[in-house]
Amino acid sequence: MTPPVAAHAPATPRLVRSLIGKKVIMAITGVILLLFVIAHLLGNLKVFQGAEHFNAYAEGLRTLGAPFFPRGSLLWVARVVLLVAVGAHIWAAIVVTRASWGARPVGYHALEAVETTYAARTMRWGGVIIVLYVIYHLLDFTFGRVNPSFVPGDVYHNVIASFRAWPVSAGYGVAMVVVGLHVYHGLWSAFQTLGLNRPPTVRWRRGVAGMVAGLITAGYIAIPVAVLAGVLR
Amino acid sequence: MKVTLHVWRQAGPAAPGRFVRYDMTDVSPDMSFLEMLDVLNQQLIARREEPIAFDHDCREGICGACGMVINGRPHGPQRATTACQLHMRTFPDGAELWIEPWRARAFPLIKDLVVDRGALDRIVQAGGFITVRTGSAPEANAIPVPKRDADLAMDAAACIGCGACVAACPNASAMLFVAAKVSHLGLLPQGQPERSTRVANLVAQMDAEGFGACTNHGECMAACPKEISIDFIARLNRDYIKAAISHEG
Ligand code: HEM
Ligand code: FES
Secondary structure, three states: OOOOOOOOOOOOOOOOOOHHHHHHHHHHHHHHHHHHHHHHHHHHHHHHHOHHHHHHHHHHHHOOOOOOOOOOHHHHHHHHHHHHHHHHHHHHHHHHHHHHHHOOOOOOOOOOOOOOOHHHHOHHHHHHHHHHHHHHHHHHHHOOOOOOOOOOOOHHHHHHHHHOOHHHHHHHHHHHHHHHHHHHHHHHHHHHHOOOOOOOHHHHHHHHHHHHHHHHHHHHHHHHHHHHOOOOO | OOEEEEEEEEOOOOOOEEEEEEEEOOOOOOOEHHHHHHHHHHHHHHOOOOOOOOOOOOOOOOOOOOOOEEOOEEOOOOOOOOHHHOEHHHOOOOEEEEEEOOOOOOOOEEEOOEEOOHHHHHHHHOOOOOOOOOOOOOOOOOOOOOHHHHHHHHHHHOOOOOOHHHHHOOOOOOHHHHHHHHHHHHOOHHHOOOHHHHHHHHHHHHHHOOOOOOOOOOHHHHHOOOOOOOHHHHHHHHHHHHHHHHOOO
């Protein structure tokens, strides 16, 4: 029933095979996604500069690298990197979660949470919500399927049209809070998983995670709030 | 004082288990938690009932034998305290206490509150030692150790292997235990020759035993009677990644 001490236990660590290795994959892909989330926010905030700037930025993403690279090619490189990162992140999350669920077949009458945070406890369902949100988001602004009046190329118009409906804005707000919670625990967790805790890092990593998460949530929410308040029209 | 206990009773590994209620009167607040269970067991024996099986040995908080979840907290509600060092005065008169064994696939239940923690021993056997000729103690100052490293190594070496970290972890992960074992040797000069094989073998054995994966909740640290920090888990991860990248044998 209980395994014996492995007679030929690997002397070389198998990073990807071990649960620690899966967490390392999650941490690295998570940081890649986090960098995207930050870059995406900085781009989106150009909406406050007006339709002309914002649409020019969206067009700029497509002509990135011109004249050396064909139109849209670098954008596709970024999309592939993100898709691979999302795939690896979710794959590792599933493997790790299944291992943990299997590790306690008989549960407790009660196990009190003492040290953990709401963010840490909602990582898994938060991740599922983020996937659902991303699907809706793509259908709204990329494919235009659920956008009330989609105009290809007029990104500014599409954003305003969508956020004018308050339920859409509210759902977006909730999703951004979920992203913020995920980033808060995820970033602190990534420091821990990657072994980045030498002094002085150990003192500021929680604070940095909280600040990054807070700025991301606040920054993204600012856009639908401005639309509903009539600042953006 | 009076207490009401709900104790997990299970006759054997395959037998069905359930909580059994015991009402105790005349409990002295100065009794340790285990003494209270001793008294209950005497009463059970007098009534020709089966006494409650629980692990214990030193009863002074240093051996790591005792351990049970009391009202949802491994070793009970008091920080930095093993169940044997917990006193009944910690609880209010009339308290209702739910007492259950460590719950983990890697810790199969033997009887009542006793679980088999052999998994932790096998992890240590996989490399939680240094290979040297033992004999007379060497001269203490022959190998200088920086004070900071000595202190950190000592913090990690405080682990008594009770398994409360696993019991407290929402993932039933043994990362804090393994981190302590890897760190207390890895921080010292004597532990260097086998540092990367040690971390590789301990981690492989930990996975083979069926423990879950750490998601950095920190519950282990809160439950640890020796207050071992999850900073050691980051250190374990660092050592493991380093060993993997450098492919040292
Ligand atoms: C905006 C997209 C996302 C970002 C920026 C992100 C970022 C991160 C980071 C940095 C980590 C830390 C890795 C570690 O524990 O060391 C993490 C963990 C995790 N992520 Fe994500 N993630 C994203 C999307 C998702 C999605 C779509 C899922 C889908 C299920 C997911 C599920 C998880 C889970 C379960 C963990 C483990 C966390 C833990 O308890 O330590 N994430 N994420
Ligand atoms: S009996 Fe030894 S630590 Fe509690």
